[in-house]
Amino acid sequence: xxxxxxxxxxxxxxxxxxxxxxxxxxxxxxxxxxxxxxxxxxxxxxxxxxxxxxxxxxxxxxxxxxxxxxxxxxxxxxxxxxxxxxxxxxxxxxxxxxxxxxxxxxxxxxxxxxxxxxxxxxxxxxxxxxxxxxxxxxxxxxxxxxxxxxxxxxxxxxxxxxxxxxxxxxxxxxxxxxxxxxxxxxxxxxxxxxxxxxxxxxxxxxxxxxxxxxxxxxxxxxxxxxxxxxxxxxxxxxxxxxxxxxxxxxxxxxxxxxxxxxxxxxxxxxxxxxx
Amino acid sequence: xxxxxxxxxxxxxxxxxxxxxxxxxxxxxxxxxxxxxxxxxxxxxxxxxxxxxxxxxxxxxxxxxxxxxxxxxxxxxxxxxxxxxxxxxxxxxxxxxxxxxxxxxxxxxxxxxxxxxxxxxxxxxxxxxxxxxxxxxxxxxxxxxxxxxxxxxxxxxxxxxxxxxxxxxxxxxxxxxxxxxxxxxxxxxxxxxxxxxxxxxxxxxxxxxxxxxxxxxxxxxxxxxxxxxxxxxxxxxxxxxxxxxxxxxxxxxxxxxxxxxxxxxxxxxxxxxxxxxxxxxxxxxxxxxxxxxxxxxxxxxxxxxxxxxxxxxxxxxxxxxxxxxxxxxxxxxxxxxxxxxxxxxxxxxxxxxxxxxxxxxxxxxxxxxxxxxxxxxxxxxxxxxxxxxxxxxxxxxxxxxxxxxxxxxxxxxxxxxxxxxxxxxxxxxxxxxxxxxxxxxxxxxxxxxxxxxxxxxxxxxxxxxxxxxxxx
Ligand SMILES: Nc1ncnc2c1ncn2[C@@H]1O[C@H](COP(=O)(O)OP(=O)(O)OP(=O)(O)O)[C@@H](O)[C@H]1O
Ligand SMILES: [Mg+2]
Numbered sequence: 040x041x042x043x044x045x046x047x048x049x050x051x052x053x054x055x056x057x058x059x060x061x062x063x064x065x066x067x068x069x070x071x072x073x074x075x076x077x078x079x080x081x082x083x084x085x086x087x088x089x090x091x092x093x094x095x096x097x098x099x100x101x102x103x104x105x106x107x108x109x110x111x112x113x114x115x116x117x118x119x120x121x122x123x124x125x126x127x128x129x130x131x132x133x134x135x136x137x138x139x140x141x142x143x144x145x146x147x148x149x150x151x152x153x154x155x156x157x158x159x160x161x162x163x164x165x166x167x168x169x170x171x172x173x174x175x176x177x178x179x180x181x182x183x184x185x186x187x188x189x190x191x192x193x194x195x196x197x198x199x200x201x202x203x204x205x206x207x208x209x210x211x212x213x214x215x216x217x218x219x220x221x222x223x224x225x226x227x228x229x230x231x232x233x234x235x236x237x238x239x240x241x242x243x244x245x246x247x248x249x250x251x252x253x254x255x256x257x258x259x260x261x262x263x264x265x266x267x268x269x270x271x272x273x274x275x276x277x278x279x280x281x282x283x284x285x286x287x288x289x290x291x292x293x294x295x296x297x298x299x300x301x302x303x304x305x306x307x308x309x310x311x312x313x314x
Numbered sequence: 315x316x317x318x319x320x321x322x323x324x325x326x327x328x329x330x331x332x333x334x335x336x337x338x339x340x341x342x343x344x345x346x347x348x349x350x351x352x353x354x355x356x357x358x359x360x361x362x363x364x365x366x367x368x369x370x371x372x373x374x375x376x377x378x379x380x381x382x383x384x385x386x387x388x389x390x391x392x393x394x395x396x397x398x399x400x401x402x403x404x405x406x407x408x409x410x411x412x413x414x415x416x417x418x419x420x421x422x423x424x425x426x427x428x429x430x431x432x433x434x435x436x437x438x439x440x441x442x443x444x445x446x447x448x449x450x451x452x453x454x455x456x457x458x459x460x461x462x463x464x465x466x467x468x469x470x471x472x473x474x475x476x477x478x479x480x481x482x483x484x485x486x487x488x489x490x491x492x493x494x495x496x497x498x499x500x501x502x503x504x505x506x507x508x509x510x511x512x513x514x515x516x517x518x519x520x521x522x523x524x525x526x527x528x529x530x531x532x533x534x535x536x537x538x539x540x541x542x543x544x545x546x547x548x549x550x551x552x553x554x555x556x557x558x559x560x561x562x563x564x565x566x567x568x569x570x571x572x573x574x575x576x577x578x579x580x581x582x583x584x585x586x587x588x589x590x591x592x593x594x595x596x597x598x599x600x601x602x603x604x605x606x607x608x609x610x611x612x613x614x615x616x617x618x619x620x621x622x623x624x625x626x627x628x629x630x631x632x633x634x635x636x637x638x639x640x641x642x643x644x645x646x647x648x649x650x651x652x653x654x655x656x657x658x659x660x661x662x663x664x665x666x667x668x669x670x671x672x673x674x675x676x677x678x679x680x681x682x683x684x685x686x687x688x689x690x691x692x693x694x695x696x697x698x699x700x701x702x703x704x705x706x707x708x709x710x711x712x713x714x715x716x717x718x719x720x721x722x723x724x725x726x727x728x729x730x731x732x733x734x735x736x737x738x739x740x741x742x743x744x745x746x747x748x749x750x751x752x753x754x755x756x757x758x759x760x761x762x763x764x765x766x767x768x769x770x771x772x773x774x775x776x777x778x779x780x781x782x783x784x785x786x
Contacts, residue, residue, distance in 0.1 A: 090741045093733065114740035115749075124741055130734045134756025140742070143752070147743030155748055155782065186756070203742065 041068040042105050042121070044089075044211045044242060049100035051081075051088045057098070058084045060267040068210055069239040071256050073278050074246045076264030077286050080300070082246045083127055085264075086215045090124045091117050104210075119151035121210030125200035125217045127246075131188040137199070138183040141169060141206055148207050172205045175235075177228050193220035201232050212237070213244045218252040230255035250282045263289055266299040331613065332779065333427070334556030334586055336526050337419040342445075344404040348529070349397040352376065355499050358402045362468055362502070365475065375488035375498030382492040388678070389616035389645045394590055399531040399562055401500045403445040409466060410450050420444050427553065429522050436768055438517035439464045443534055444524050446502040457515060463508040464519055467535045470506035477508060481537060485568035485624075486596050493592045497533045497566040504534030504565065509544040509575075518547040518580070518766065523563075525554035525589065531562040538569040538577060540603075545576035549769065553613075556586040560615065563589055569597035571605050573627070578606040582769060584776055585614035587643055595621040596651075602629035608764065609636040611648050612776050620678060622651035625659035625690075632661040635761045637773070639780055640673030640705070649678040649710075650694075654687035654720070663694040666758050670701035670780075678710040681722055688719040696726045699757050701750065751781035 044066045051059035058081050066072055074082050088095040089102060091114035102109045109117055132140065146159045159165075173180050178198055188196050197217050204212055214233070218226050226249075234255045237243050245252060253275065261277040262269045265286070270293045271277065281289070290297035339345075344361065346354050355376050359369040384391060410416050413430050424430060424442055433440045439453035441464070448466035457464070463474065471478050488498035505521045525532050540546055554561055563585065571577045577597065585591055591614040599605040607621035623632030634650035646669075652661035667675035677696045698707035709726045731753050739749035755762075755774055762770045 087737075090737075092737050113746070114737055115743055115745050118741050118743040122741075126738065130732070130738045132735055132739065132753060132756055134759030135752055140739075140752070143744060143748065144742035147745075147748075151743075155745060156778075186759075207742070 041239070042210050042242070043067050044122075045101075045103045046089075047101045047103070049085075049088065049102065050098045051084055052096050052098050053084070053094055058095075058267050059088065061100070062264075062267070062269055064262065064269065066211060066242040066244060068242045070260070071237060071243045071245065071258045073253055073258040073261040073275075074244055074264060075248070075261065075278060075281050077300070079303070080264040081267040082264055083215055084267075086124050086127075086213045086244075086246060089117075089213060090114050090122055115147075119148060123204055123207055123209030123212045125197075125204055125212065125214045127215035129188050129196045129200055131186075133186055133189055135187045136183070137185055137187050138166075138169065140187050141183075141203065144203070145206050148209075169206065172202060176202055176205065176232050178202060194222060194225045197221055197229065198225065201229050205232065205236055208236075209241065211242045211244070213246070214252075215246045216248065218247055218249050223251075226251045250279065253278050265289060265293055265296040266303065268296055270296055331556055331586055333553035333584065335426075336555035336557075337423055339405075339527055341417065341419070342403065342405050343407060344402070345527075346400060346402040348400055350376075350399070350401055350500070354401055358500060358502065361402070361404070364471065367479065368471065371483065371488070372499050372501075375495045378489050379492060379495035379499055382489075382495060384492060388618045388647045391590065391616065394560065394562065398559075399529050400527060401531050401533070402502060403527050403530060404447050405445045405526070406447070406449050409448045409469065411452065413450060416442075416450050420449055423524060423526075424450070424522065427522065427524070427551070429520075432520070432768065436517055436766070437520050438515055439519040441466060441505050441521040442524070443503045443521065443532075445526055445530060446532065448503050453519075457513075460513050461510040462513060462515065463506065465506050467504040467506045467537060468502065470537070474506070474508070477539070478506070478537070481539060481568065481570060483568075485570065485598055486566050486594055491594060493564045494566055494594045497535060497564050497594070500531070501533045501535035501566065504536040505538070505548070506536070507538040507546060507548060509540045509546045511541045512543045513541075514545045515547070518549045520549045520551070523550060523552040525561050525563065528555075528557045529559055529561060531564065534565045536565065536567040538567075538579070540569070540571045540575040540577045542572045543574040544572075547578045547580065547766075549580045549582070552581075552583045552585055554586045554589050557588050559588065561589045563591045563593070565593045565595075567593070567595040569605065571597060571599045571603040573601040573603060575600075575603045577604075578608065579621075580608040580610075580765065580769060582610045582612075582772060582776070583614070583617070584612045587613065587615055589614045591617040591619065593617075593619045595619065596624065597622070597632075598624045598626050599630040599632055601627035604631045604633070606632075607634040607636070607650070608761070609634065609648065610773055611636070611638040611646050612780060614644060614646075616645045616647070618647045620649045620651050620680070622653065623661065624653045624655055625661065625687075627656045628658040630656065630659045632659075634663045634665075635764055636663070636665045637758050637761050638665070638667040638675045639777065640667070640669040640675040641780055642671040642673060645674045645676070647676045647678055649676075649680075651680040652682070652692055653680075654683040654690040654692070656686060657688045657690065659687065660691040662692070663696075664761060665696040666761055667696075667698045667707055668701065668754055668757065669698070669705035669707050672704045674706040674708075676708040676710065677726075680712045680714065682714040683717045683720055685716040687717055690717070690720040692720070692722045694722075694724045697757070698726075698728045699754065700728065700730055701754075747781060751778050754781060
């Protein structure tokens with residue numbers, strides 16, 4: 040039976056400031072969902088909240104996988120249950136080699152009951168698998184020896200996120216603007232990579248401002264977020280329309296949220312700046 | 315062979331320190347009474363059957379020790395009671411060439427520390443010091459044939475009296491500081507190494523220092539002479555049982571690296587939390603030579619240690635890489651001294667410290683250049699990582715320069731583990747402890763990668779042990 044990630048009436052605050060104001064969403068394994076919306080509407084906030092970022096406080100609502108609530112689980116426990124986020128801004132971990140990091144991660148995810156200090160997956164198998172995955176994504180195998188994201192270009196960081204996705208094979212993958220900052224060849228590599236990875240065993244939530252990723256990974260559902268709410272849900276054609284015409288018509292159809300968005304921009308003019 | 319169950323003092327919280335066990339002491343050959351006076355010093359010298367000059371050296375140093383006040387800087391030593399210590403403890407008859415001849419209890423201790431195994435795999439020679447004396451020693455035969463000397467300093471005094479007399483106390487005079495004076499008065503054991511001209515020793519020579527008795531004072535004295543164009547890598551490891559009252563480790567290490575020679579001295583110290591570790595280490599580096607201190611300071615109650623390099627002639631280079639980890643109840647006051655005494659000399663210091671659970675890590679460093687020392691370069695980088703809000707890190711860089719024509723760079727940074735880094739690693743299935751340990755391991759990686767593989771693994775393992783059970 041396929042698993043279900045269910046988000047019900049989620050309200051989330053950062054530093055006491057409400058950002059998400061009642062988000063509901065259901066993603067099944069095997070489905071592809073697109074999440075669109077103007078800058079600052081709360082897409083990354085939803086993504087962070089799903090993986091358990093401690094700064095994002097759930098003030099009400101639930102996140103469940105197959106009926107089991109995740110609200111109180113830490114990011115590690117959620118990852119071991121099969122949640123994965125490809126970060127919009129992956130951080131650098133100086134001095135930690137990509138291969139060492141991934142070997143730990145893969146061991147923990149495949150053996151969720153593992154305790155600290157228990158053995159890691161065999162080196163030889165791991166190396167082989169890593170090499171194959173890297174070649175599949177057109178990555179230089181040398182990256183395995185580099186420190187995690189240190190000195191990586193924007194595009195290299197995004198590829199590193201997809202490599203992790205490939206190695207960890209989560210049940211639910213959230214991709215937060217994985218296609219931005221990539222040159223067009225890289226977008227194709229990443230799109231094709233995701234296409235190969237996203238089978239019936241993976242539910243995918245693609246957060247994007249572009250279309251290429253969605254061409255290769257056609258969403259069954261497109262959601263539009265405005266001022267912390269999902270205001271519309273449609274199919275792939277909605278994504279297409281938003282891409283061609285922007286959010287003006289969405290704002291017209293949802294004046295209340297559009298007004299809230301205006302209000303927030305006035306009080307916090309820097310809020311929509313790219314961090 | 316069955317492993318004896320170690321004696322663990324659970325009531326005082328041995329915690330995660332895995333070397334906190336101790337052996338019985340009833341079969342010891344000799345133990346001086348508690349306390350320190352002329353009689354004790356004379357007794358040590360007599361037991362060792364020393365020449366008159368050494369006895370006088372000791373007694374003069376004792377006077378100096380009593381005259382010098384306690385340092386008022388550095389760490390808190392108010393509880394350090396010199397009269398409550400044992401200054402000389404001899405656990406076995408003498409130094410053995412085979413582990414089978416080392417008394418059972420002691421041999422088992424070294425087995426647990428993994429020394430005989432390491433010896434087989436990757437060491438060129440080993441000294442094992444237990445309490446005051448070296449109980450086991452080995453050196454690869456071909457090195458001995460080439461004239462390499464690796465022995466304990468007591469034996470060296472008997473077997474190579476001229477060499478010892480020529481250099482002993484010349485790098486660190488007794489009057490250098492209170493603890494150097496103390497060591498000079500009651501020293502016992504330590505390594506003596508002589509590497510003849512042009513001989514390059516490929517694998518490390520290792521010494522292992524173990525304190526076993528409660529209130530023990532260990533005062534090894536190490537003297538290393540690297541002759542012209544020769545090279546050696548010497549490694550020392552240290553552990554002690556966990557006791558509820560204090561022990562003292564106060565070593566003196568003197569090194570001479572002659573023209574074109576190379577010496578690397580690596581310390582991986584992991585004392586239990588009741589040890590005061592007050593050590594004086596100094597090297598003189600001559601023309602075109604390279605002296606490196608690699609200093610890993612874990613454990614102890616208080617460590618005060620600032621390995622020094624005197625750059626004596628043009629072309630000499632000095633490098634100190636130092637890692638300090640201060641956990642609960644620990645103060646690591648560590649650093650480096652670089653003294654440029656000649657033109658065209660260079661020095662580099664890289665220090666990384668980690669403090670957690672209320673621990674305190676201080677970097678104290680000195681870069682000095684005399685007025686002859688023109689065209690010198692010195693580069694100092696200190697990075698501190700503080701793991702929680704009740705831990706502490708300080709930097710005390712001192713610069714004394716009588717010269718305009720030189721370059722000194724100093725950088726210091728203090729950081730905390732960023733929430734975003736923890737989230738990133740945890741969102742990939744790492745527990746909080748594992749994630750923090752990984753970040754800490756990455757923080758020291760630039761230094762650890764300088765170590766031979768076996769020691770790098772050991773260093774990372776020790777750091778992981780320190781991190782375990784600490785978070786959450
Ligand atoms: N950690 C934070 N601290 C302060 N404000 C935050 C934080 N995270 C999000 N916000 C605020 O919440 C709002 C939503 O931000 P979010 O990053 O979720 O937007 P987004 O939809 O992902 O935008 P973009 O398309 O630009 O990536 C913004 O006003 C943002 O400034
Ligand atoms: Mg975003």
